[in-house]
Amino acid sequence: MTVSTSAPIVIPSIHYLAILPVIILFGASLLLVFLTAMVRTKITQVAATAVTCAASLAVLVVTYFQWRCIDKSGASTTIAHAIVLDGFSVVATGVIAVSLLLATLVAHDWAVRERVQGAEYQILALAASAGAVLMTQANDLIVIFLGLEILSLGLYVLVAFDRHRKTSAEAALKYFLLGGFASAIFIYGAALVYGATGTTNLTTIAYFLASNVVLHPGLLYAGGALLIVGFAFKVAAVPFHLWSPDVYEGAPTPVTGFMASIVKVGAFAAFVRVVISALGTQMETWRPILWALVVLTTVVGASLALLQRNAKRILAYSSINHAGFILLGIWAGTVRGVAGTLFYVITYAPTVVATFAIVTLVGGLGDENHSIDAYRGLARRQPWLGASMAVLLLSQLGAPLTTGFYAKYSVLAAAIDQGGSALALIALLSAAIAAFFYLRWAMTLYADETVEAARVVVPRATGLVVGVGVAMTLVFGVWPGPLATLAQHATLLFNP
Amino acid sequence: MHSSLWLSALLVVPLLGAAGAAFGRSKQGLSYAIAVASAAVEMAIGVVIFLLYNAHVAGAQTFDFATRYVLSAPFGLAYDVALDGISLFMVELTAIVVLLALLGGRDKRREPSFVSWLLILTSFTMGSFVAHDLLEFFIFFELTLVPCYFIIAGWGGREKNKAALKFFIYTFSASAFLLIGILYLGLAHQHQTGGALTFAYGVLSSTSMTHSTAIWLFTAFAIAFAAKAPIWPLHTWSPLTYAEAPTAGSIELSALLAKLGSYGLLRFAVGLFPLALADVRPVMLTLAVIGIIYGSILACVAKDLKRFVAYSSLAQMGFITLGVMSGSKIATVGAVLLMFNHGIITIGFFLIIGFIEQRRGSYQVADLQGLQGPAPVLAGVFTVVMLASIGLPGLSGFVSEYLILIGTFAVHAWWGVVGAFGVVAAAVYLLWAYQRVFQGRAVGANAAIPDASTKERWVLVPIVVLIVVLGVFPRPVLDRISPSVQQLIEHVAPSGVTK
Numbered sequence: 001m002t003v004s005t006s007a008p009i010v011i012p013s014i015h016y017l018a019i020l021p022v023i024i025l026f027g028a029s030l031l032l033v034f035l036t037a038m039v040r041t042k043i044t045q046v047a048a049t050a051v052t053c054a055a056s057l058a059v060l061v062v063t064y065f066q067w068r069c070i071d072k073s074g075a076s077t078t079i080a081h082a083i084v085l086d087g088f089s090v091v092a093t094g095v096i097a098v099s100l101l102l103a104t105l106v107a108h109d110w111a112v113r114e115r116v117q118g119a120e121y122q123i124l125a126l127a128a129s130a131g132a133v134l135m136t137q138a139n140d141l142i143v144i145f146l147g148l149e150i151l152s153l154g155l156y157v158l159v160a161f162d163r164h165r166k167t168s169a170e171a172a173l174k175y176f177l178l179g180g181f182a183s184a185i186f187i188y189g190a191a192l193v194y195g196a197t198g199t200t201n202l203t204t205i206a207y208f209l210a211s212n213v214v215l216h217p218g219l220l221y222a223g224g225a226l227l228i229v230g231f232a233f234k235v236a237a238v239p240f241h242l243w244s245p246d247v248y249e250g251a252p253t254p255v256t257g258f259m260a261s262i263v264k265v266g267a268f269a270a271f272v273r274v275v276i277s278a279l280g281t282q283m284e285t286w287r288p289i290l291w292a293l294v295v296l297t298t299v300v301g302a303s304l305a306l307l308q309r310n311a312k313r314i315l316a317y318s319s320i321n322h323a324g325f326i327l328l329g330i331w332a333g334t335v336r337g338v339a340g341t342l343f344y345v346i347t348y349a350p351t352v353v354a355t356f357a358i359v360t361l362v363g364g365l366g367d368e369n370h371s372i373d374a375y376r377g378l379a380r381r382q383p384w385l386g387a388s389m390a391v392l393l394l395s396q397l398g399a400p401l402t403t404g405f406y407a408k409y410s411v412l413a414a415a416i417d418q419g420g421s422a423l424a425l426i427a428l429l430s431a432a433i434a435a436f437f438y439l440r441w442a443m444t445l446y447a448d449e450t451v452e453a454a455r456v457v458v459p460r461a462t463g464l465v466v467g468v469g470v471a472m473t474l475v476f477g478v479w480p481g482p483l484a485t486l487a488q489h490a491t492l493l494f495n496p
Numbered sequence: 497m498h499s500s501l502w503l504s505a506l507l508v509v510p511l512l513g514a515a516g517a518a519f520g521r522s523k524q525g526l527s528y529a530i531a532v533a534s535a536a537v538e539m540a541i542g543v544v545i546f547l548l549y550n551a552h553v554a555g556a557q558t559f560d561f562a563t564r565y566v567l568s569a570p571f572g573l574a575y576d577v578a579l580d581g582i583s584l585f586m587v588e589l590t591a592i593v594v595l596l597a598l599l600g601g602r603d604k605r606r607e608p609s610f611v612s613w614l615l616i617l618t619s620f621t622m623g624s625f626v627a628h629d630l631l632e633f634f635i636f637f638e639l640t641l642v643p644c645y646f647i648i649a650g651w652g653g654r655e656k657n658k659a660a661l662k663f664f665i666y667t668f669s670a671s672a673f674l675l676i677g678i679l680y681l682g683l684a685h686q687h688q689t690g691g692a693l694t695f696a697y698g699v700l701s702s703t704s705m706t707h708s709t710a711i712w713l714f715t716a717f718a719i720a721f722a723a724k725a726p727i728w729p730l731h732t733w734s735p736l737t738y739a740e741a742p743t744a745g746s747i748e749l750s751a752l753l754a755k756l757g758s759y760g761l762l763r764f765a766v767g768l769f770p771l772a773l774a775d776v777r778p779v780m781l782t783l784a785v786i787g788i789i790y791g792s793i794l795a796c797v798a799k800d801l802k803r804f805v806a807y808s809s810l811a812q813m814g815f816i817t818l819g820v821m822s823g824s825k826i827a828t829v830g831a832v833l834l835m836f837n838h839g840i841i842t843i844g845f846f847l848i849i850g851f852i853e854q855r856r857g858s859y860q861v862a863d864l865q866g867l868q869g870p871a872p873v874l875a876g877v878f879t880v881v882m883l884a885s886i887g888l889p890g891l892s893g894f895v896s897e898y899l900i901l902i903g904t905f906a907v908h909a910w911w912g913v914v915g916a917f918g919v920v921a922a923a924v925y926l927l928w929a930y931q932r933v934f935q936g937r938a939v940g941a942n943a944a945i946p947d948a949s950t951k952e953r954w955v956l957v958p959i960v961v962l963i964v965v966l967g968v969f970p971r972p973v974l975d976r977i978s979p980s981v982q983q984l985i986e987h988v989a990p991s992g993v994t995k
Contacts, residue, residue: 339570399642400635406571409675413571413693416679425676432669439664443649443657481568488570 015078017066018085018137021059021093025100025130028055032119032126048119049108052100052126059097059133066090070493077139081201084139084273087493091342091486092136092269096262099349100129102465103258106357109459110254113365114162121161125258128154132266139277141190141200141227144270148186148234151266152179155259159251162367171250178233178243186230192223193278202278209281217285224279228289231274234267235323236316238296245308248316249370253363256312257356260319261349268326268345276333277494283333290331294423297324298430305437311359311370314437315352318396321434322348325411328427332414335491340410343487347403347476354469355392357462358385364456372444374453379445382456386445388470395473397438398431402477406484497553500563502545503577506587506622509538510594514615521608528602531611535595538618542591549584551979557698558980562628564696572682572693576629581980582832585973586625586759589839592958593752594618600847600955601744603651610651610744617643617748624756630678630764631695637724637760638671640753644745651742659740666733670723677716681768684709701768701987710771717765718780725757725813728787738806743850746802750809750846751839758813758835762820762828762984770988773823780821781904781911787814789914792921796928801849801859804929805842808885811918812838818915819900825978825985827903832977834896837884837966841893844881844959848874851952852933855945861929866938871947875934877956882926884963887919892966 016023028051035043067090070076075086107121131150138144156179160172194200196219197208214220229240236244248256275286301320308314322344329341362378363369379386395402408431415424458466476483513534520526551558562578579587594614603610620643623636641664649660682695685703694700705713723730738746766773791810798804812834819831851874852867853859868875884891887898897919905912938945948956966973 394642400639405635405638409571409679412675413679413683416676417683421676421680424679425672428672428676429669432665432672435668436661436665439645439661443660446646446650479567480571480573484568484570484573 012080013078015076015083015085017062017069018076018078018083020062020066021097021133022130022137024055024058024062025126025133028052029123029126029130032123036119036123042117043119045108045111045116048122049104051119052104052122055126056097056101056104056129060094060101063090063094063097066093075493077203081203082140082143083137085137087490088269088272088338088342089137091346091490092265093133095265095346095349096129096132096136099258099261099265099353100125102350102353102357102468103254103261105461105465106257106353106360107254109462110252110360110367112459114367116161121158124154124158128158128258129262132262135266136269138270138273139202141193141202141274144274145183145187145190147266147270149183151263152183152234155179155255155263158255158258159247161255162252165250165367167250168252169250171247174243174250175247182230182233182240185226185233189223189226189228189230192219192226194223196220196223202273205278206280209279220282221285224282224286225289227274228286228293231267231271232293234263235271235326236320237293237323237327238300238320241297241301241320244320245313245316248319249310249312253312253356253360253367253370256315257353257360260315260352260356264319264323264326265345265349268330268341272330272338272341275330276338280333287331287333290327291420291423294324294327294331295426297321297327298427299324299433302430302433305434308437309372311362311372311375311441314372314441315355315359318434318438319352321430322396324430325408325427328415328420328423329411331420331423332411332418334414334418335494336417337411337414338494339487339491340414342490343410343483344407346483346487347407347472350469350472351392351395351403354466354473355389355396357465357469358389358392361385361456361458361462364454372441375441375444376447377445377453378456380448381453382458385456385458385466388466390442390445391470391473393438393442395477397435400477402473403480403483404473405477406480410484410487498548498550498561500561500577502541502548503561503579503626505541506538506545506591506626507619509534509541510615510619510622513537514612514619517608517612517615527608527611528598531615532595532598534615535591535598535618539591539595542588545579546584546588549579549581549976551581551976558983559628561626564628569692571631572695573631574629574694574696576632576696577626578628579626580983581976581978582759582763582984583625584976585832585836586755587622589755589836590618590621590625590752592962593747593839593843596843596847596955596958597744597747600843600952601742601747601850603742603744605651610647613643613647613650614744614748617647621748621752621756625759628697629695630682630697630700633760633764634671634675634678637674637756638668640756641667644749644753647745647748648737648741651745652740653742654740655736656740659737662733663737666730667723670730671720673716674720677713680716681713697763697767703768705769705771707771707775710769711775714765714769714772714776717769718761718776721757721761721765722783723757724760725754725817726810727757727813727817728783728790728810731787731810734810735803735806738809739800739802743846743853746805747843747846750805751842754809754813755835755839758816758820758831761817762831766820766988767984773988777821777823777908781818781908784814784817784821785911785914785918787811787817788918789921792918792925795925796921799861801852801861801864801929801933802846804861804925805845805849808922808925809838809842811922812885815897815900815915815918818904818911822900822904822907822911823985823989824903824907825981826906827900828981828985829974829977830896830899830901830903832981833966833970833973834893834900836973837892837896837963840959840962840966841881841885844877844956844963845885847955847959848878848881851948852945856941861932863942864933865942866934866936867942867945868934869938870943870945873948873953873956877948877960878930878934880960880963882930884967886923886926890964890967892963892970894967895970
């Protein structure tokens, strides 16, 4: 497109309610930057945490008003159709806000324990969350890329945050190099899709593909495939997962929990939009790719976790397994599939943040104590903490009466609905493999041996996070009705 | 139609008991008392339900106490309970098993947690038996794994961790097939009707499907139930798990959870996929008789008493499968009766083995000899249980095995013939085991074991009474089972066999 210099620049109309969450998160981030620069003394952790928590609560309030707005007048787009305000984005934004809130509380206690000074952590976490929210709302490949980069850049630094540990820097470098590579692949894919369809707007791409027959689809296929590869990197789908165990292990543990939750939400939300909204007409083309991704991701993720003895690496592979399940919902590509994907991330995010909260606590001063043996007999010494961990593990395993069961249930139903019974069976059998290491871990928690180990200190904020995570897992595990309705309702308000 | 609150009470009372036991952990013995009290209440509710049950509620197909409450429409999740003559006896068995397991299998290590898990397991098992909705059934079915796992891993023998993991992974993998099958059926039904997603048993039983779909779905269901039951060749988890589980755990597993497999096979696999039956019947009947023969042979050579019961259970589950799959009404009634009888008989076996283990510190056959000298009561009860298991007329096992064999023989003679050898084989392995353990001359530690204490005798009394009463006067039981089985058989074979 050429913009002639004589034409006046038309500023597209902006629906501020739609972008308010991004503004709030960025604003809070900038506020902390300003305070750091302007205030003579170092900003205390309490102040920085308070600002972050206030921002995430504010975002939650905004999502409520956004929801009401959509409920009343339907999904809409704004800023020249680059940003979309629909049920899907609002719910995903809410999940990101909750994850940020919980992860910040965990990080607060961690920062106090490790004597981290300054507000850098919160600044970066807020910015990264803003990027993730932008991804959930993006209706344009360029905006998705913007969100992706903002999210990733924040995380690259956060991963390297633990300057005393070499592994932290190593993980950050690895993440940065591979992440940069993935971003390049993604943007190249976006360029090819632009070449094939003449636009980067998702709605317009979908319209173009629906109303034209692409006679030489090579460019489009290549572009779509590269986009999928880019996303597969971000969600750590096999075979693009190699960075994930090292990064999970090397990053400071609260960062790992934060990353595991919001990256999944942001990346999967954008994944859904690109694959289902924009390329929905090409379903038959990309389904086999996703089929292979699901099989590889679920099976390899579960199998490789069996070999690990490090809690964070186990959880890394476990999250790879979960990514495979979420992909199952995208593979289905239907309303049920999108709702399943959304339900999965809604329930998975708090579970994984709470799990990493406990891992942070057990890690102890220096964040080094992550061998699975550190958990031996934990439930005997500290029944509540141990039982919480057991519940969180059972939820990830997919045991009934936890949200993990319904999460798997919702994506499996979506896949079977589309004739993917074999695929669903493979994924579910991988969950049986995964059950092995979750149970082995649970068994370690309840081991009889009286090991001389120091009591794990549970600070109040982290304790709260664990409590919230476990409560959500159990309450919605017994009574998934509200969340299921929310996910379905949100998807019905999905901007196609 | 009676109030469904009775069934809900069956689910809630053990949970309350479990909570009470957990909170009563501070005081010595309080947890145990609470647990026994709640199990007794459960038993009382079971008796009331037995007396109230009415097979002839209009329009309910022999189901009574029914209710349905939708919990989540998008998921098709509902709380839906109902009871018919088949599930009635599974419910009774559950109530009896938990009470006797608590009384006879008391384990004083970390007792509050132990009895809590046991009661939680009871609630979930009850849930599976009264569930009238496939998804709900699956949830309860799967949930039973969790307390079982913790009971085995927490209180088992030397290889408890291995046994618990093997048990969990094995059954968890197998039930993956069941979940996929259930989802497929529910979604297929939704596509046909265009209505809301539902997994209600009564509704789904009218789903129309192609012949091959029926066979696939039957296979998926059968895999899960065969692993649970266990039916040969999916039984390989059971010997290790039965041997390593604590006494109460072995009782729950073999007397109760095994019945979840055969009950599920009858109610869901046979009940929902009549189209598949003609094709899968030869296969299933063959597996059943292989199980009978294979289990009998291995029971002969078992080196310890728990494995011995595990293998003899495999043979008995073979009989049950034979009856369930035969398509004959008589044999199916016999199979349901045998599920109940085998449960009672197995409690008897495992309780006595548990008592012997307490006294001798071993349940290896090689370590035991001549126990009938020092412990005549234990030997006597063992004899009664054993003879019931062999199928001696006048004892409970006879009625059920007779019905199964005569029913099967009438419609599928050759499998009936081979299966009948199982009765002979049972006599061989049981009597031989009795000889090795109880007869001969007791020396050393074997001579010094005390006989059953008064409390232990009281625990054994109801088992002997049930065995004798059901052997002599099975009528009240058969009268309640028959209408429901009739209904089921008519549903699955409208034109055909109702011999």
